[in-house]
Amino acid sequence: MSVAISSVGATVPTGEPTDPRDLEQGARPKGQVLWPVIAVVVTVLVAASRVLVTPAFYFADDTQTGTAGQWWRLGGDLLSGQLPVLDPHAWTAGNYLAEGQWGLYNPVIWVIAICTRLSDDPVAAITTVKILALGAMCLGSYLLARSFDASRPWSAAAGVLVPLGGFTVYMDAPSWTTGLLNVAVLPWAWWALRRLVEQGRGPLPYLLTTSVLVTFGYIFGVIVLIVVLGESLIRAAVQRDRRRILTVLAAGGFAALLTVTVYLPGVLTAPVTIRNSSAIVNSGFLNADLTDVLAASTATVTASIHSWGTEATTAPLMYVLWALPALTFFRPSRQLQLRLIPLLIVGSVLLLTVTAPDQIGPIRWPVRFIPYLVLVVVVGFAAIASEGRRARSPRAALAGAMAILAGASWVSAVNTPWEWRQVAIAGLVQAVGLTALWFVVFRAVPKRIPVRSVSALIAAGIGVILVAPQLYFFPATPLPRLPVQNDTSAMNAVPGGVTDDVIVVGNIYAGWQGAATYAERLVANQWYFSHATVSSLYTVLPYRTYVTDLCADLRGATCAKALDTLMSIDSHTRTQVATLLGVNSILVMKDSFPKGLPALPTGWRVADDEAYTWTLSRDRPIPTAGGVAWTSAATRVETIAESSTGITLRVDEIGPSPEVVLSRLAWPGYSVAGAQLADSTRGYLLTLDMSSAKVGDTITLQFRAPGWTVEMISLAIAVAALLAWPIASAVLRRRATSRLRAKAATP
Template structure:
């Protein structure tokens, strides 16, 4: 066979393994739906992500990019929220599809499975860049999306976490091919842009780690060209990060995200003994969370193949040097996962488990590519079986009631390890058939088999399931005829899972589907003074006192708080108010449902955003008003020149023609017009805080892109096209272990 046909056959084999890994990942992901049809539609995906996508899609289809919504109150500062992905074209596509979708379950499930498949494709390419063979890269590609935290938390609920974990392998692969060689930086530029603009900080932190590692390694090697390329990659990422996260950082002082404390409450972090269960897909370990000291999900599960590690040792110095980036990420992720449960605004370090899985799976793929089958001996097989027995024993000690599932899994793993050793010796493998290919196929098949006991033990995520309707039309009919702006008071979590309850109320961001503006939405940045005043949590649920607060008279302005907010409808939950609340003057009960009381004003008020109170002797007329700006004509100025608007006093407001005063009640935007004259126009305008810096950062990032492309093109002209093969860490790629018995 000549070199060209061999090269063509190799490329075809590589493509087939890549496509197979992606399709198998989709198959395994879809298989979970047979046991739990709503597996990928729980908790935050139900009451957070879908409604957010729906609203964003609605705004985009009307030709607007949402910046601020006064009617949404603490959930309406969209650039500060970050995770709306306002600069992300992938999020836009998901959002537009959500707006067109008739079934939120089908839409969300489809998105999740596609991202799991995207993750597999990225892992495959990343493993290949570290010199793993096609078959073992496919194994890594299948294993990473099966990681316990990815499956049971990110994929089931926390969509932006899944999006980040799916993009990181692509970003890392793109970085390696553009920094370690002279290949086009476009894949890195595109993937990193999408990753950063998702607005979820955990993936960005991983990007920082891999960039710093790459820079340090290039500096140690005194490779000026790689240093320059890494600095360009870092500058691009840093500038985008500034543009995306600066509004949230500058808004944080008025939110519950403020503070830099480091604490450990043993909440969603692990310990070293927990990590001993990383090879068992049915072990819970002892990760504490909302349900106590143990969470009913395999959150620290990494891969069933971990006990194979002794069979793949030792590894050559060249392989170790090539895998330094993987060792660095693995070490840091291990330290983080077992570290404090909160470091400043960053909470729940188990959320880094997908990246620990990534480092482990790719490392094992590289090791297997260079050690299997030649390095397999009886002694190493014995050590692998002993490792399996030890880690299973420690896992059993942590969670004795799970002994049945642990035993079943251990037996499957033991037979799989023995079968791999058998394949390594070439027994019953036809001549001309790659033992690596057969072994990889077996490893992938076992990964799928182990999904079965996992789904038997854990058929769904431990996170809440609210039973949200599978019809957008049905949700659009909720509170459709209410007057003006509305707010929900009481326990919104009650009646979760009760289908009929959604005829009377929605939850979190699903309120965006209602024609009535409702302020009880989902936010990751609760406004501290506002949420404390109304005892409102981040999903819009309140205590019973919230109703009294709304109907109480503010001591400073003399108006009811509901008037200051421009609220005309109040939906009270019967779970909190079993007896009919007595409406105050000007309000009446208009309907009683099975789970709610609906109160409305006798005379509805204009909604949030406008002027709700002026000081004694001061009068103004609203000339123009939008979500982000209000223009006022001063008619008279009295002894008290204050003007209160029904808006949260967010950083980012600028007042022209007057001065900004201390916020009423600690959260209502207030203007002091004492220095104005009758006839003057006062303009109150909101822009995301730090907007000029954001614009400059985006412009500089575009400049960095252009400089990098120009330098890369010049360098390629000087050196010629890059050689084919795997992208390495700056050292030659030794041949993989021969596919013959050692």
């Protein structure tokens, strides 16, 4: 085995074995590139095949209503030379640093956002991004499997099989984009950590991959990384390996610094949002029980996971690996069992999490950890199969595998009896595949044929074959796919003839399946494509009192009473609520008003009466959100400067109880010089107490994300580590090499 010089001068294994497994066909120099290339090509082709059946397969639900508009907006801001930190016009959706998932610190997201902005077809652009992400997931899984000493053919098989996990295919890939990107990068980060800690190699791959992973802003991948780091630290401590302990601590410290930067704004903002919860709740929504786990080897079974409007989500979310019963074929050596301890520990934690309550504080829906469990199981299987120590009794091994298959199929059929055909088809394909694997592993084949290469090809091949019945029974995600317009120019023109700012009133989900309705309205973050400034956007951090006042949900839908609220007079300011919000136009969903539009107050008119919506407009437009909405009696201020993150006012008059209400949400992080922050009006509008001000004074209001100083210090230290650690490691490595050469040259 070759060796390398660690960053502290010790010689450690490089992890590049020279054992008989690598003398197979796949280990020749060209095979070192050929196997992973084949795996990535197969993954991309399989991913693309889903588009042939369902053209918008990767453009559903949260991708339509969240990601697409988000990337469009971010790309536009980047092209204009800025990052969006806060947008008063977006109201509850406008606190972008607290949202986290905008990826404002992530260069990969920057590139994707710019490409999306430059594309006229968001479906094609986002589909391309997602297929490339699946390719990256494949290659990362290959590298991780190699780090656990899986052979190249079996590592390639793992690369093909991991992206075929049911949750990845039917939830993350079509809808939850940040989830997909997390799962694509996590194996790279884990491989890079093992390379750094176990092999003593340079830190740059770990620093880069971890930076990308954490700054996506999706907590699930970060939690898995924490588990991986914790396992590495405990194992190093048990073995009393000082170098590895220090290395893991340094690696964890780097990830922690970035985590503080990305997530602290959301944590400190949570108290004013609906996410401020520490409750542990199990309503059975999107969590799995032990019978669902038994569906892990069946590619066409839905299990019994309850979700939106159904007791059994119509997709094989629990599918992990068709070949799981084939574990009976192998007898891992003691040495291999020790190597697989990290996978065993991480996998056990993930399994417990997947079957946990569906809400643990702010963490919802633990089935979102399934793709990481798929990664652990498939990589472990590849390592076991690569060693190739066969079970002592071939017949017992085959009988055991078939018994497991039969038992799992029976439980699946009992859970969802209406799917017996799907269970039977998948079981038949699995039985054929298991028999083929058994024959290759236990029966004589020509010596010139590398057994492990053939078995790996069978494992990957059956996994790919099972895509066909999947596509037949489940051609698309069970999540909603809105028949929206797919070109940006069409969305730019919706709605027509409005004056900013605009708010949507009514149930945006009513009639969502009607394609014609999208000529008059958009949904959630699709409004970022509009030429108008619309506040009814998507947010993961709804401001509690604001959404309560307007009975709004996180995608911008409201109840019909929201119109009454907007037209009502605020009791404190004696001003219309719509005026306090800087609203000039209201887009009303007709389905929410079956008895017709109520009478409008003076100053408002119906500007447009279309098939599905009414557009209400003011007779005289007012200033939009972000500025002064109201001042108390005998108090007058003049706006000197205004930006998305602040405003500067000059005091012209001071009344007896001077107050200024701004058309901004009172997010944590605002500070004011020359006045004081007062209790917010209506529980959410930023209000200034001017009692300490004098005529002629300048009042400066500024927003910085809460914890800003700590976040920027953390980011600065992380960037410094990213630059300095690889250089220091290379210098120490070079010195250690020089000492070894000098010692070897001494007679």
